[in-house]
Amino acid sequence: MTRDPDATGPDATDPGGTGTGPAGGGANLAVLRGHNAALVLDLLRTAGPDGISRLELADRTGLTPQAVSKITARLRAEGLADGAGRRASTGGKPRTVLRLVPGAARAVGVHLDRDGATVVLTDLAGTPLAVRRRSLDLTAGPGPVLAAVAAEVRALPSAGPARMLGAGVAMPGPLDHRRGVPGRVTGAPVWAGEPVRDALAARIGLPVTLDKDTNAAALGLALRPGAPRSFAYVHLGTGLGAGLVLGGVPLRGARTGAGELGHQTVQLDGPPCACGARGCLEVLCLAAVARGDLPGAARLLGTGAANLVRLLDADRILLGGRVVRGAPDVLAAGVRAVLAGLGLPVPVETVTAPHAVATGAAHLVLAPFFGLDGTAGGATLGPVGGPVGGE
Amino acid sequence: MTRDPDATGPDATDPGGTGTGPAGGGANLAVLRGHNAALVLDLLRTAGPDGISRLELADRTGLTPQAVSKITARLRAEGLADGAGRRASTGGKPRTVLRLVPGAARAVGVHLDRDGATVVLTDLAGTPLAVRRRSLDLTAGPGPVLAAVAAEVRALPSAGPARMLGAGVAMPGPLDHRRGVPGRVTGAPVWAGEPVRDALAARIGLPVTLDKDTNAAALGLALRPGAPRSFAYVHLGTGLGAGLVLGGVPLRGARTGAGELGHQTVQLDGPPCACGARGCLEVLCLAAVARGDLPGAARLLGTGAANLVRLLDADRILLGGRVVRGAPDVLAAGVRAVLAGLGLPVPVETVTAPHAVATGAAHLVLAPFFGLDGTAGGATLGPVGGPVGGE
DNA sequence: TGCACTTGGGCAACAGCGTTGCTTAAGTGC
């Protein structure tokens, strides 16, 4: 790998030498710089168009103002940040406001559903710039589907001077996020073991990240400004699943298997499920939906949500998916009622954004830029010392 | 705070200036050094008495051998590490083996149970050196109980030249781990709102960390050599709870409320529970234990474990607590049978160590030394770049 | 026994990080 001495972004170098083997955890100066740059970028992103001042950045990061000045100078030189006027003076020189330049880079998000593909182009802030939708049959397998997806990606408006970071792909699980390989997808077992990530990367000439649809949606929601640190995104569509965000990072587990809310047993002697258990939440919930009993489905969803809140101490429940988009108020009210009845004061919201999964897929590519990999469970280097520093 | 130029431990300075406010995330050279030192210390700890060579440390951390030499030299100067012979030569100069010096520091672990307190003194590796047990009534409240605990701590063998790091306290939840304050403990509501951490710290003159008993036990298990990255510790005693370890770090949640396995609904129309719900796992499981139906309790536990495995993608299930210690084989077999029946090939083990919770409580103090705070969800500064570094 | 070779590890110089001390810029308020 060549080394560009002018590059200062979080991805400028190959810190830690991850070329081969495990190579875990060791931090050198390049990692340090990348970490702080990503931290500042994340604060700029969260601040949105309003921007944020250097001193506020220093306060939020714990770095000295001078360090923030140096870091932001590098980011400005890279074109990732720029000034945006001044704040009102408080008796002295007014603060200069800094802002993320959303147009500095772009990303592609792909949502592979059972009956189609949604492809979205976003800027660095994750704002959708263009959306394309194409009907296709997932059971046709990787060959034709990926060819169609690649065509849609190429049909997106060209990036121009903006740097294209890559593409994130979200599809139904199970799959292996690390290797980028799907498992035995329900209803489309052709995909099992196919190297989807690498195959698509070769087709479109961009880095590709693969993840479950629920994880992608949860990641996109986790990166919204003001998002809670820990929440559960409950998705009710053709199936029932959840994306769990704990401490700002999606929980995937070693085999990307986390979030299987649908096969939680909630009725020991309930109806049998294809998974081998009885009384799975998904079976009960889908049955209620099928017979038109949305309040009943909401109550079941509420029980599942209560289990999540109690087990994970989640700050919020977000409801999404086709069924929820169809009747957001009924479902949210039902879930809220169950939680309130148990004395769990957790806010419940519905996600009605049209392309939440596809946008979230784009965030799979954007998140590492802001230090939010999530691959290994959080990239935050907290202040060391803990309770020992009492000397 | 005074600055000691000779100190090189992970807690040597106040990196990032955490004096006031949030001060999150920003990393300076002191943080960098502490991070790498903690990383190396953790590898030394995991290697145990066999030790580990410099080159292996370099390989595992991703640091250069020279950096490892500098870091280990500092650790040796601090008395935290030393040489332990040489490995067999592979054709050249044989590798020098380094080892953690367990006697370099000590910690105290306190397990506050409903009917007594267990106090354990451990070395830096977490090995118990002395154990004291005292019967007392938790409902008597913080005053008398903490006085008794302080007396037991003082009665422990003196540390001698070893540095005393502090004391970890484990007690039934709910409680606030960050502030060190218990909530409304079932059966002993006197403790609600009492500043237990600070009160005990003042009494014994040591830094104190407070956590739930299940979290402490899970932490102790997570720090055992060869422990899986993600597992659930299921504790069945007077109640039913769980300690969740995800990515090597205990999951606590914002309000230290995570792990409430006992109040997971598994039978929608089941018997009512004091928590307001019906069919809570704890109620069903304790009822089975009460009527002597241990296989039945094991099946229920297995259902709860299966829910955990599916929701969190856990690598292993560890069973502990008074009931499990009484009949480990019956319960483990029952849980294994349920998991196997669902096609979940997850190992199930029982924890029969006599003072697992008290030892785990000591690890609350030891863990930050090895970069395993867990307070903010993982202190690992992973290699930055992610999927973007494909240029 | 002696020599070439391989492998481990330390010394010294170095690039680059955030920090510190100081100066300059740019406002407010009397």
Add this chain to the structure above:
DNA sequence: GCACTTAAGCAACGCTGTTGCCCAAGTGCA
């Protein structure tokens, strides 16, 4: 118009891991 306050940059600095080089300490073959 002047003193004061606050923001931001310049320059020197301490300290990090890295690099290049040399020495130490083994094996293996002649």
